[in-house]
Amino acid sequence: MTTDWRESIPDRLGDLPLGGDLIRTEPGGRAAAPIAVLGVYPALTKMGRFETDDGPINLPVEVEATSFAPGSSSGREIDAAYLSPLGLSRDDVLFLDMFPHYLANTSGSGSGGRSMWDNVQTYERVTGEQTAMKPRPQPDALLGRCRTMPGNTERLAEQLEAHPRRLVFTxxxxxxxxxxxxxxxxxxxxxxxxxxxxLVFAGRSSPVVHLPHPGIVMRRTPWRDRLTAWIEAKGRRLLADLDG
Structure with missing residues (x-):
């Protein structure tokens, strides 16, 4: 029987540009894994090019089917900077995101300073098509949306309550x-x-460790160094203690 949260958060939200599907990203990894990793929102896995009078733009055409999917750039980042250094395999971890859909970044990049959201708006204006894409809110607004989005708390509770977690990383x-x-x-x-x-979250009390976001770790050397130092000094020992 379909639960209320699935009625509020359907498996397909609508269209991406160029005929793609904006889907609800599912948890990645093993449901009964002893460790849960909570990210922010799913990543883009494929872009398509669209020609405009001002030149080509990149558009989101495919998003992660599962959080931190092994073949995605976010999955490779999490493997390289977190799992492998900690001595963890993907069987040890359940990945999920606090927001269930991909959001278009509003920060400009590259020589033109255009954001993904700028490109989506350009596509919609040129083609007359209305996609299901939404811009990424500012951090505090995103927190509020995750807490008030119908069905989201229930979604996370179902995904986390099914099995006890010995540790949660954010x-x-x-x-x-x-x-x-x-x-x-x-x-x-x-x-x-x-x-x-x-901390008590989604109906369970679990030990929680807050880690820096992969995007920061990959772009900023000081954070990468801090994470590496933590893994070497404390992280591996923490996991060894969990194993008894």
Whole structure:
């Protein structure tokens, strides 16, 4: 029987540009894994080019079917910077995101300074097509949306309550603030790479460790160095202690 949250968060939200599907991204990994990793929102896995009078633009045409999918760039990043250094395999981890759909980034990049959301809006204006894409809100607004989105709390509870987790990792300020109950994403930043703390989330109490977001780790050397130092000094020992 279909549950209420699936009625509120359908498996297909609507169209992406160029005929793609904006889907609900499912948890990745093993449902009964002893460790859960909570990200922010799913990643893009494929872009398509669209010609405009001002030149070609890149558009989102495919998103992750499962969170941190092994073949996606986000999956490769999590494997290289987190799982492998910690000595974890994908069988050890259940991946999920606090928001169930891909969101278009509003930060400009490249020589033109255009964002993915700029490109989506251009596509819609030129073609007259209305996609299901939405812009990524500012961090605090995204926290509020995740908490008030019909069915989202129930979705996460179902995905996390089914099996006890010996440890939960969060990725980035927003995921840390979400699970801590903070209203402001930056309020969680001082807790990144701190000792585990028991928190009640989605109906269960679990020890939680807040890690920096992969996007920050990959782009900023100081954060990459901090994560590496934490893994070597504390992370591996923490996991060894869990194994008894």
């Amino acid at each position: 990725l980035g300020n927003e995921a840390a603030a979400f699970i801590r109950g903070d209203d402001a994403a930056k309020a969680a930043q001082p807790h990144l790479l701190a000792s585990p703390k028991d």
